[in-house]
Amino acid sequence: xxxxxxxxxxxxxxxxxxxxxxxxxxxxxxxxxxxxxxxxxxxxxxxxxxxxxxxxxxxxxxxxxxxxxxxxxxxxxxxxxxxxxxxxxxxxxxxxxxxxxxxxxxxxxxxxxxxxxxxxxxxxxxxxxxxxxxxxxxxxxxxxxxxxxxxxxxxxxxxxxxxxxxxxxxxxxxxxxxxxxxxxxxxxxxxxxxxxxxxxxxxxxxxxxxxxxxxxxxxxxxxxxxxxxxxxxxxxxxxxxxxxxxxxxxxxxxxxxxxxxxxxxxxxxxxxxxxxxxxxxxxxxxxxxxxxxxxxxxxxxxxxxxxxxxxxxxxxxxxxxxxxxxxxxxxxxxxxxxxxxxxxxxxxxxxxxxxxxxxxxxxxxxxxxxxxxxxxxxxxxxxxxxxxxxxxxxxxxxxxxxxxxxxxxxxxxxxxxxxxxxxxxxxxxxxx
Numbered sequence: 001x002x003x004x005x006x007x008x009x010x011x012x013x014x015x016x017x018x019x020x021x022x023x024x025x026x027x028x029x030x031x032x033x034x035x036x037x038x039x040x041x042x043x044x045x046x047x048x049x050x051x052x053x054x055x056x057x058x059x060x061x062x063x064x065x066x067x068x069x070x071x072x073x074x075x076x077x078x079x080x081x082x083x084x085x086x087x088x089x090x091x092x093x094x095x096x097x098x099x100x101x102x103x104x105x106x107x108x109x110x111x112x113x114x115x116x117x118x119x120x121x122x123x124x125x126x127x128x129x130x131x132x133x134x135x136x137x138x139x140x141x142x143x144x145x146x147x148x149x150x151x152x153x154x155x156x157x158x159x160x161x162x163x164x165x166x167x168x169x170x171x172x173x174x175x176x177x178x179x180x181x182x183x184x185x186x187x188x189x190x191x192x193x194x195x196x197x198x199x200x201x202x203x204x205x206x207x208x209x210x211x212x213x214x215x216x217x218x219x220x221x222x223x224x225x226x227x228x229x230x231x232x233x234x235x236x237x238x239x240x241x242x243x244x245x246x247x248x249x250x251x252x253x254x255x256x257x258x259x260x261x262x263x264x265x266x267x268x269x270x271x272x273x274x275x276x277x278x279x280x281x282x283x284x285x286x287x288x289x290x291x292x293x294x295x296x297x298x299x300x301x302x303x304x305x306x307x308x309x310x311x312x313x314x315x316x317x318x319x320x321x322x323x324x325x326x327x328x329x330x331x332x333x334x335x336x337x338x339x340x341x342x343x344x345x346x347x348x349x350x351x352x353x354x355x356x357x358x359x360x361x362x363x364x365x366x367x368x369x370x371x372x373x374x375x376x377x378x379x380x381x382x383x384x385x386x387x388x389x390x391x392x393x394x395x396x397x398x399x400x401x402x403x404x405x406x407x408x409x410x411x412x413x414x415x416x417x418x419x420x421x422x423x424x425x426x427x428x429x430x431x432x
Contacts, residue, residue: 236430393416
């Protein structure tokens, strides 16, 4: 499979934007220092564009909309920089986002039927930055015209700029502008860039333990892995939730089920401890809450530690309840403790996210449930498929909604696992 780059440009904001430096919070600095690669697939249209209509995914339409979207989201047009004391910050200089147009020699079916996130998928569909270090570009887009007439839109957004909620907030604005919506309508609630709301206290106060952020925790070795997309039908999802307490969230139930299948597949000893990293969106958990459209990283992680024997032998509801309790304890006091812990670690010279490799006993499950990932309509319809183009380590997973809003509530699980365990995992996951 090959792609040919047709055009590479920098797209600057369409209007003047603040020329300043943007301070990054400890939560921004606690994420992997790299670009997050996502890919959106749009099948070929059923009919040719009529005279006067824009051609299917006309690059100039996407480019013009991107320039408009970069006005309220101006940090994405800047560059990563090093500020006082060596702390990373964003230089909001308006240099622009990278915009690439490419042509592929393969069809959508060839890559998106049984799509597997991989370094190859990323190489083909998402612009690549050799490094996530300063002074790198922060936002990259590639529009790839496929042999079948379909289009793949690949985005690479530097993780220090935003979390998943922020990324989809930006995509929703960009796609709305591409559809011709008025800028004020699209950005009725403009993004909030006031990251100092997440400053540490002086002096720092750390009443809780935060092993998930400890540099000593992320000491696993890189291991070969394969990634698969596992569809959870509405019936399987209902069965999983029925095995838990009434009212359990989809995330807690599916993650508990995934955790059990992972322990089975890896053949973990029953007397070992297994740990789950769970994320919590803190926008509404602080007192007072963050602005609803806070644009930055507003995710705090917690760690659930359970003996393998309990994951395997206790009712699924027991495991789901442990996950639920971990998410629920992320309140204002806990978040402030995390921020202060990261401040203390940075003062010691420890980098919060030097590596993100977990031990083989562990699991990290990110939730995109409730996020508008399939609302990315540039004017030619919703994407048929959305996924990360690449995963970054064995034992990591995403739980997302299915593409069809009317499918009765099914979800998808993207899971990266060592190749030798994949077959056993699938049997355990589907109860075969």
